[in-house]
Amino acid sequence: MNPEISRRDALNWLASASVLIATxxxxxxxxxxxxxxxxxxxAQPYGTDPALLKSYKPGDLWPLTLTELQRATVTAxxxxxxxxxxxxxxxxxxxxPAFIDEWLSAPYAQQQIDRPILxxxxxxxxxxxxxxxxxxxxxxxxxxxxxxxxxxxxxxxVKLGFEKPTxxxxxxxxxxxxxFYTSPAGMKDIGFIGNIPQTRFQGPPPEVxxxxxxx
Numbered sequence: 169m170n171p172e173i174s175r176r177d178a179l180n181w182l183a184s185a186s187v188l189i190a191t192x193x194x195x196x197x198x199x200x201x202x203x204x205x206x207x208x209x210x211a212q213p214y215g216t217d218p219a220l221l222k223s224y225k226p227g228d229l230w231p232l233t234l235t236e237l238q239r240a241t242v243t244a245x246x247x248x249x250x251x252x253x254x255x256x257x258x259x260x261x262x263x264x265p266a267f268i269d270e271w272l273s274a275p276y277a278q279q280q281i282d283r284p285i286l287x288x289x290x291x292x293x294x295x296x297x298x299x300x301x302x303x304x305x306x307x308x309x310x311x312x313x314x315x316x317x318x319x320x321x322x323x324x325x326v327k328l329g330f331e332k333p334t335x336x337x338x339x340x341x342x343x344x345x346x347x348f349y350t351s352p353a354g355m356k357d358i359g360f361i362g363n364i365p366q367t368r369f370q371g372p373p374p375e376v377x378x379x380x381x382x383x
Contacts, residue, residue, distance in 0.1 A: 233272055234265070241293055241304070245344075246344045246348075247260050256354065261353070262353050267343070268347065272287070289340060323335075
């Protein structure tokens with residue numbers, strides 16, 4: 169994984185439209201919360217009539233999960249995936265670590281499926297960082313963080329013994345991209361101008377139509 173890769177290339181990797189839809193917060197999901205084996209009772213979900221006009225603070229809806237060390241790990245990995253550049257800020261600046269904490273703490277089925285994958289991945293990163301470099305992942309320089317991440321960043325070239333960490337990285341990268349590109353800074357970065365009045369609409373750009381085979 170090249171930390172200097174452009175966000176445009178990153179979007180191409182992840183087929184941005186489908187990724188963003190798949191990783192949006194489940195604010196409209198209803199139903200019974202899923203309780204993973206061995207876990208205590210979960211907080212109640214939003215239900216069918218959430219108070220959309222109320223201002224919520226982190227932890228108001230359900231207890232958050234990340235420890236201080238885990239949050240540092242999440243921040244470092246998210247910023248490795250989407251670093252600051254001349255177009256927009258790093259992932260952590262727009263709140264991606266908080267988004268991921270809310271995601272894995274939420275009492276919905278999909279989030280509870282993702283939760284053990286993410287928590288095991290954070291533990292693996294810390295264990296591997298200490299094994300290789302005797303310090304926390306967040307304390308490593310960019311080159312060493314990249315060295316570890318390069319071993320787990322490709323689903324098409326999974327290294328023997330790295331299958332589960334690679335699945336974790338794939339999930340984490342999707343969530344990072346989803347959190348970033350649904351923020352105001354991320355939407356500006358890709359030129360999304362929804363919900364803004366326009367005097368005229370010229371249709372999709374020709375290059376987009378061509379990519380979809382419609383040009």
